Amino acid sequence: MSDKKKVIFSGMQPSGHVTLGNYLGALKNWTDLQEDYNCLFCVVDMHSITVRQDPPTLRRLSREFLMQYIAAGINPEENIMYYQSHVPEHAELAWILNCFTYMGELNRMTQFKDKSQRHAENINAGLFTYPALMAADILLYQTDLVPVGDDQKQHLELARDIAIRFNNAYSPTFKVPEGYFGKAGARVMSLQEPNKKMSKSDEDENAFVSILDSPDVIARKFKRAVTDSDNEIRFSEDKPGISNLLNIYSAITGKSIEESEKDFDGKGYGDFKMAVAEVVIDELRPLQDRYKELEKDKAYIDGIIKENAQTASYLANKTLSKVQRKVGFPPKIR
Ligand code: ATP
Ligand code: LTN
Numbered sequence: 001m002s003d004k005k006k007v008i009f010s011g012m013q014p015s016g017h018v019t020l021g022n023y024l025g026a027l028k029n030w031t032d033l034q035e036d037y038n039c040l041f042c043v044v045d046m047h048s049i050t051v052r053q054d055p056p057t058l059r060r061l062s063r064e065f066l067m068q069y070i071a072a073g074i075n076p077e078e079n080i081m082y083y084q085s086h087v088p089e090h091a092e093l094a095w096i097l098n099c100f101t102y103m104g105e106l107n108r109m110t111q112f113k114d115k116s117q118r119h120a121e122n123i124n125a126g127l128f129t130y131p132a133l134m135a136a137d138i139l140l141y142q143t144d145l146v147p148v149g150d151d152q153k154q155h156l157e158l159a160r161d162i163a164i165r166f167n168n169a170y171s172p173t174f175k176v177p178e179g180y181f182g183k184a185g186a187r188v189m190s191l192q193e194p195n196k197k198m199s200k201s202d203e204d205e206n207a208f209v210s211i212l213d214s215p216d217v218i219a220r221k222f223k224r225a226v227t228d229s230d231n232e233i234r235f236s237e238d239k240p241g242i243s244n245l246l247n248i249y250s251a252i253t254g255k256s257i258e259e260s261e262k263d264f265d266g267k268g269y270g271d272f273k274m275a276v277a278e279v280v281i282d283e284l285r286p287l288q289d290r291y292k293e294l295e296k297d298k299a300y301i302d303g304i305i306k307e308n309a310q311t312a313s314y315l316a317n318k319t320l321s322k323v324q325r326k327v328g329f330p331p332k333i334r
Helices: 020-036 055-071 089-100 104-106 111-117 123-141 151-170 216-221 240-253 259-261 269-295 298-327
Strands: 006-012 037-043 081-082 143-145 178-180
Touching: 006 020, 020 037, 020 143, 020 240, 037 055, 037 298, 055 081, 055 269, 055 298, 081 298, 089 123, 089 178, 089 298, 104 123, 111 123, 111 143, 111 151, 123 151, 143 298, 151 178, 151 298, 240 259, 240 269
Parallel strands: 006 037, 006 143, 037 081, 143 178
Antiparallel strands: none
């Protein structure tokens, strides 16, 4: 890692398949930013268990996530990619930050409210203190920039508040991070309920496109996407389904929304949906080809898992040991 470059940290929960929302809101921006920053891209498996997971599935998905990061174009030689659970410093700092986070702050988090509704049978303390662990992820590495989708703004704001609070209570310890939100694609909506964000843990498989879905499946999901009945391809708040498809098209092609609307002047919804499906399929094809190659190379992936966790742990310790000293933990005797 070069000392001169600024630091990026971001992560995804391996709690389903990487969706087009995750890709356009986060992963694609990671690949665009990687050259100019020292980057850490984490598979946040500890965050995933705030909701019940099937253990073998979690293990499999975690590995698939790392492979999808690489397939999407993230260079594992230049960036640090690892599992959160392999770097215990995350949990250690999270405990300390829990003691600098107020119940009132956690109570306001919309993700907590959403997930408590969706998992009413299991509203556990981890789900509630989730943002303190996320703050630990970010603050451990003196992160400058956090590229995430719009839905994470509130969590990021809290991480900043916790950093400022800690710095004021002791002395400057944490870098106060900034968010990075792409212009298009920061909020991809469900294809079935376009007023809801596309989520990888949605029960309805037609609501999301997974980046490893085959071309046929992608085409079918777009064909079934919920729209409206007036047959006008226009971006507007009262047309959430069509606006979402325009947003996806614009995020992939790099065209503005106005240019995208023009591309479909006089066309019907059927043609429009197929055109959006086509740009998505073309965008994902090289990623899917690389993924198939990576699947064959177990030793290579194992090497990345091992080495990157060691590097992350080394870096994390620099911050963690300062924090432990400042809060008054006795020094270790070696
Ligand atoms: P879950 O359904 O398990 O809560 P999720 O699909 O919301 O998961 P996360 O792992 O929580 O995904 O998020 C990974 C990254 O993808 C984050 O940066 C998040 O902001 C971004 N992201 C998630 N959903 C979307 C979306 N619909 N549009 C744009 N970005 C998104
Ligand atoms: N909370 C995020 C995932 C996440 C994350 C992070 C993102 C956990 N730790 C640190 C960026 C930085 C989510 O639910 N999308």
